[in-house]
Amino acid sequence: MYNRKLEFINQKLNHSIVEQCLGCALRQEMEVALQETKELLGAIAPTAPLPLAVSRTSDAAILYCNDLFGLTFGSLSTELIGRKLPEFYCEPADRQLLLAELENQGYVREAEVQLKKTDETVFWASVSMRPLTLEGESVILSIFSDITDRKRAQEALRRQALTFENIYDAVAIADTVGRIIDWNPAAERIFGYTKAEVIGKSTEIFHSSSEQATALTHEILYSLRNSGRWSGTINFTRKDGSDGVCETTVVIVADEFGKAVGAMAISRDITLVKRSETVEQELLASIHSRARQQAAVAYLGQQALMESDLSALMDKAVVLVAQTLNVEYCKLLELLPGGHAFLLRAGEGWQPGLVGNATVSASTKSQAGYTLLAGESVIVEDVRLETRFSGAPLLHNHRVVSGVSVIIPGNWSREDLARGERGSGGEGEIWPERNNGGKSSPSSPSSPSSSSHPPHLSHPPLVPSL
Numbered sequence: 001m002y003n004r005k006l007e008f009i010n011q012k013l014n015h016s017i018v019e020q021c022l023g024c025a026l027r028q029e030m031e032v033a034l035q036e037t038k039e040l041l042g043a044i045a046p047t048a049p050l051p052l053a054v055s056r057t058s059d060a061a062i063l064y065c066n067d068l069f070g071l072t073f074g075s076l077s078t079e080l081i082g083r084k085l086p087e088f089y090c091e092p093a094d095r096q097l098l099l100a101e102l103e104n105q106g107y108v109r110e111a112e113v114q115l116k117k118t119d120e121t122v123f124w125a126s127v128s129m130r131p132l133t134l135e136g137e138s139v140i141l142s143i144f145s146d147i148t149d150r151k152r153a154q155e156a157l158r159r160q161a162l163t164f165e166n167i168y169d170a171v172a173i174a175d176t177v178g179r180i181i182d183w184n185p186a187a188e189r190i191f192g193y194t195k196a197e198v199i200g201k202s203t204e205i206f207h208s209s210s211e212q213a214t215a216l217t218h219e220i221l222y223s224l225r226n227s228g229r230w231s232g233t234i235n236f237t238r239k240d241g242s243d244g245v246c247e248t249t250v251v252i253v254a255d256e257f258g259k260a261v262g263a264m265a266i267s268r269d270i271t272l273v274k275r276s277e278t279v280e281q282e283l284l285a286s287i288h289s290r291a292r293q294q295a296a297v298a299y300l301g302q303q304a305l306m307e308s309d310l311s312a313l314m315d316k317a318v319v320l321v322a323q324t325l326n327v328e329y330c331k332l333l334e335l336l337p338g339g340h341a342f343l344l345r346a347g348e349g350w351q352p353g354l355v356g357n358a359t360v361s362a363s364t365k366s367q368a369g370y371t372l373l374a375g376e377s378v379i380v381e382d383v384r385l386e387t388r389f390s391g392a393p394l395l396h397n398h399r400v401v402s403g404v405s406v407i408i409p410g411n412w413s414r415e416d417l418a419r420g421e422r423g424s425g426g427e428g429e430i431w432p433e434r435n436n437g438g439k440s441s442p443s444s445p446s447s448p449s450s451s452s453h454p455p456h457l458s459h460p461p462l463v464p465s466l
Contacts, residue, residue: 057138074117090114124151192239244271296324314346
C-alpha cells in the first residue's frame, strides 16, 4: 500500500503543481499530499530493514537518513544530516555514473560500488536510487546494502576457480558414491582423460584391475571416516594404457552444515621421479656389488699368497664367492686323473658329507664336462629346460634352478682333452637358488686351480656375467 501511495504522490509531485494551481482547493490538496509524503517517509524510514538516505539533487546534501544508515557508515544519523553523499563514495565518478543511469532509466537497481565509512574504512555496497520531489524540491532516495561478505566470498570463489584451472597438480572431485563430478586441466594432462570423458565415471577406470581399485577405495574410505583425509602413493593406468605413479591426498568435501557431500583428490605425477629412483637404486646396487667383488678379489689374492694349505684356500674361496655373490650354493670340482670325472673338492651350501666324496661325470653330457670342453663360461638359466646337457643328480637333489660354471686354468689344453691327456685343472660352479619358480642373473667367478701350488691370479677372478 505504501508503494502505491508513494507512486501516487510522486506522480503528483513530478508536476509543477504550484504553477498549475488555479484555485485554493488544488493548493490545499498539494499541501496535504506533501504533508502525507513527509509523514509516510517518517513512518517508513525508521523501520526500513536497509540503510537509506534522502539527498538533495542539486548539491547531494543529506536531508534525511535512518539509524541503519548511520550505523552502516559509522556515525549517528543526526550527525550525517547536511553532509554531502558523494563523500562516502570511494570513487566519485561511480556516483556520476549512477546519476546518469538514474536520469536515463528513472531508477538505479542494486548497483555495486565501493563506499567508505566516516573512519575511511572501505566496504562494498549495492545501491538502489529513485528520484522524488519533497516540498517542491527534487531529491533522491538512496537505499544501501552492505555486500562486503558476499564480494569476499565471490572473490574467494574466483581465486579458487582460477587455482583449480591452473594448478600444476591434478584435482578431481567425486560425489559420495565415487562418481567424478569435476576434473581440472592438470588431471587431463596426467591421466589422459578429458573432463567430458570422466564426468560421471567411477575412479576404477584408473586401475587395471577391479580388485586393486576396490582395495584402494576401502583403504581411502576407512581413513576418511577416521581422520578426514588420506595420503599415499597410487599406481594408476592412463587412458593410453601406460602405467604411472602419483602422490595423492584425499580430503572430505562438506556443505555449510558440515555434512560430507563428496571427496576431493589432489594428485602429483611422480612417475619420472620413481623411475629415476629405481635407476639410481640399481646403479648403487651395481656399484656396491662391484665394490664387494673387488674387495673379495683382493682378499682372495692375499689369502692365495699367504695360505700354504691349498684345501683350506679352496674352502675359503667357495665361502667367499657365495657370500659376495649372495648365492646359496658354490662348488669347486677337481678333474680326477684319467679325466673321466670331477671330485667335489670344496663347496658351500651342499648337504654334509658330499664335499670331498661326491663326483660328477666329466663327459659332455654334464655341465662340468661341457664347460671344460667348450673352454668358456656356461650360464644355465633353468636346469629343467636345458638341452645342451643334462643336469647332474647333485643339482637335482638340491632343487637347483640356475647357475654358471667357469673354468679354472690348469696345465692342459684342448688338444690334451682330445687325446684324453689332462693335467691338473678344474671347474667351478655357482648356483644361486633352489627351484622356487624364479630365475636369477648369476655372476660367474673363477676359482683357484687344484694344483699343488697356489694359483697364479693373472686376471680378476670375479667377472660378472648377466
